[in-house]
Amino acid sequence: MKIQINSTLATIPPSGIRKFFEIVAEQPDVISLSVGEPDFATPWHICESAIATLESGNTHYTGNRGTPELRAAIAKYLATKFALRYSAKEEILVTNGGSEAFDIAERAILNPSDEVLVLQPGYVMYSPLITLAGGIPVGVNFGKDWKLSIANLTAKLTSKTRGIVINYPNNPTGNTFTQAELKALAAFVKKHNLVVFSDEIYAELIYSGKHTAFASLPGMKSHTITISGFSKAFAMTGFRLGYLAAPAEVIAAATKIHQYAALCANTVSQAAALEALQNGEKEMEKMREEYQMRRDFVVRELKQMGFAINLPAGAFYAFPEVKTKTGLSGEEFALRLLKEEKVAVVPGNAFGEDFSSYIRISYATGFSELEEAFRRIGKFVKSLKK
Numbered sequence: 001m002k003i004q005i006n007s008t009l010a011t012i013p014p015s016g017i018r019k020f021f022e023i024v025a026e027q028p029d030v031i032s033l034s035v036g037e038p039d040f041a042t043p044w045h046i047c048e049s050a051i052a053t054l055e056s057g058n059t060h061y062t063g064n065r066g067t068p069e070l071r072a073a074i075a076k077y078l079a080t081k082f083a084l085r086y087s088a089k090e091e092i093l094v095t096n097g098g099s100e101a102f103d104i105a106e107r108a109i110l111n112p113s114d115e116v117l118v119l120q121p122g123y124v125m126y127s128p129l130i131t132l133a134g135g136i137p138v139g140v141n142f143g144k145d146w147k148l149s150i151a152n153l154t155a156k157l158t159s160k161t162r163g164i165v166i167n168y169p170n171n172p173t174g175n176t177f178t179q180a181e182l183k184a185l186a187a188f189v190k191k192h193n194l195v196v197f198s199d200e201i202y203a204e205l206i207y208s209g210k211h212t213a214f215a216s217l218p219g220m221k222s223h224t225i226t227i228s229g230f231s232k233a234f235a236m237t238g239f240r241l242g243y244l245a246a247p248a249e250v251i252a253a254a255t256k257i258h259q260y261a262a263l264c265a266n267t268v269s270q271a272a273a274l275e276a277l278q279n280g281e282k283e284m285e286k287m288r289e290e291y292q293m294r295r296d297f298v299v300r301e302l303k304q305m306g307f308a309i310n311l312p313a314g315a316f317y318a319f320p321e322v323k324t325k326t327g328l329s330g331e332e333f334a335l336r337l338l339k340e341e342k343v344a345v346v347p348g349n350a351f352g353e354d355f356s357s358y359i360r361i362s363y364a365t366g367f368s369e370l371e372e373a374f375r376r377i378g379k380f381v382k383s384l385k386k
């Protein structure tokens with residue numbers, strides 16, 4: 001018998017990032033600027049607390065919502081760093097990464113055919129997971145210079161619109177919202193009574209000014225489901241640890257799904273995450289400074305090559321438009337660059353169908369590799385002129 005696969009799943013394409021990553025994995029000597037994963041090793045004291053947990057024999061389930069110690073530490077961290085007030089007991093759920101957090105938030109909220117606005121270009125998981133939750137993702141493009149466009153959002157509103165996904169600092173552009181944009185968005189959310197799925201996983205990796213959490217804006221806590229995690233700022237991707245912070249009724253609903261689908265987040269990783277929150281800020285700050293230096297280098301190089309690019313405010317990505325200068329689409333550029341110079345970047349169409357003339361460059365790569373990658377990109381771009 002051929003086992004029939006879920007028909008909704010059949011309509012969902014594989015992730016454009018992973019697709020490229022797999023081509024790269026088959027080729028030796030490639031410098032990869034394609035994955036959004038810190039190149040830094042997880043700070044050793046964080047690993048040590050994971051090891052100590054194993055050594056003490058604490059390899060059992062935790063409560064569904066995560067350990068009380070970790071939830072208390074997350075609540076304290078959110079309060080001191082982002083002026084967010086969440087009850088550790090009722091308003092925080094520890095998950096297997098920001099990915100699971102987003103998935104169960106959608107499943108907890110959406111009814112069949114509810115529409116969710118998704119700002120684009122945007123991270124690859126949003127639309128597929130909304131679809132799998134029974135909802136309908138509705139792409140809405142940012143305006144010029146990746147600014148929020150209330151006009152674009154309004155044009156996509158229908159009587160079925162339930163929510164909006166935002167992500168700032170943004171993957172793939174690195175852009176973030178200004179105070180004026182946040183204020184305008186909050187007014188829009190209030191007027192249309194929307195739920196905000198706010199993915200703030202890059203909140204700590206911001207290079208000028210401070211991150212303003214969406215739920216900290218006046219009146220927005222009751223509208224907002226905050227998604228975050230430890231993968232990026234603490235260089236802990238493999239620990240698979242994230243969380244949801246949201247009003248108690250949302251956390252209760254999401255916990256129902258989490259308790260059946262995951263039971264609890266990894267116990268060893270929860271101990272590591274606790275250590276990260278309690279003692280990890282110094283290393284985080286050092287990594288942030290290093291990313292900032294790389295960002296400046298990447299933007300300078302791209303500008304020198306003649307590409308139009310805004311200065312990314314945070315995260316570790318640059319998203320230049322390549323077609324105007326080279327005549328190549330993002331996909332052609334990426335494939336040829338990989339073949340001819342062995343440098344991997346991700347075509348822009350992985351982040352929304354209207355972005356086929358862009359590429360995403362991740363600078364979560366050691367500086368000397370980054371320098372060599374840009375030497376090769378420069379050579380490639382020059383070769384196109386002949």
Ligand SMILES: Cc1ncc(COP(=O)(O)O)c(C=O)c1O
Pocket residue numbers: 036096097098099100123167171199201228229230231237240241242
């Ligand atoms: C914007 C954004 N959200 C969420 C995630 C997923 O992170 P996690 O490792 O916590 O599942 C990523 C990973 O690249 C991301 O870029």
